[in-house]
Amino acid sequence: MTFLKPSDRIYVAGHSGLAGSAIWRALQAQGYTNLVGQTSSTLDLRDHNATADYISSQEPDVIVLAAAKVGGIAANNDFPVDFISENLRIQTSVLDAALTNRVNRVLFLGSSCIYPKLAPQPINEDSLLTGPLEQTNQAYALAKIAGIVQVQSTRKQYGLPWISAMPTNLYGPGDNFNPAGAHVLPALLRRFHEATQSQAKEVQVWGTGSPRREFLHVDDLAAACIHLLKNYDDDIALNVGTGEDISIKELAEMIAQTTGFTGRITWDTTKPDGTPQKLLEVSRINATGWKASIDLANGLKSTYQWYLDNVSTLRT
DSSP: OOOOOTTOOEEEETTTSHHHHHHHHHHHHTTOOOEEOOOTTTOOTTOHHHHHHHHHHHOOSEEEEOOOOOOOHHHHHHOHHHHHHHHHHHHHHHHHHHHHTTOSEEEEEOOGGGSOTTOOSSBOGGGTTSSOOOGGGHHHHHHHHHHHHHHHHHHHHHOOOOEEEEEOEEESTTOOOOTTTOOHHHHHHHHHHHHHHHTOSEEEEESOSOOEEOEEEHHHHHHHHHHHHHHOOOSSOEEESOSOOEEHHHHHHHHHHHHTOOSEEEEETTSOOOSSEEOBOOHHHHHTTOOOOOOHHHHHHHHHHHHHHHGGGSOO
């Protein structure tokens, strides 16, 4: 059974962000033309009433909830109130309005940070709510867990085929390269690029370099989202990842090579490492017929080229 028809009116919440813009592009590439979206400057999804009015006026058949307040370890650690409050308001605004208007199909995008800090690796979907969260992003994680539970509760109480997906660390065109709020990969890419341009002899990176992380190109996520919208109907929030990880040290070395940096890499061990390892078990989504196709080396090269092509217009 397919739940996504070519004629469906699809609202992509967060369509100008990293994930949302990739999903928008992928939908267009597959022939879906009845797409709607609003930027945050014209629709504040934290505003429950404004969101309800917009969704009611647009009458979407499908909603992809990709809008979120996101940031790296420093931003999450320094502004936890912002991350839990804003994400809860965004989620409840969109999901409440979707239910009021009986939107048949909703895909909620969460994050791999929902899992316990010391969950067995690779992390299976069944690890959710089995242990304490990583403290540096606990507020964001709890908001995302609330979104999953709201989707599951809607399925149980109203029988609507709403689903959730939990992507691992994303990167790619449209990423946030602002040092104040960027995730580790775009932050390092910018830092190494600027060091190369200035011919710096050294780049210092937070932590020990030992934590291991999994990285998914945002175009792979977009393909997964469309696949799940077409084919998946279950209350389990599926992991979306590559099934492979890399240490932060290895990532830094790979980015240095990509950007042409030839100096030394040093480590500020006074800064936090975060979760020791965060690798997703992806057998469930692979069993539905989807698998990631963009390897990290090629994904880094294309992302760096996008950065070079757009650096003059990026947020500073």
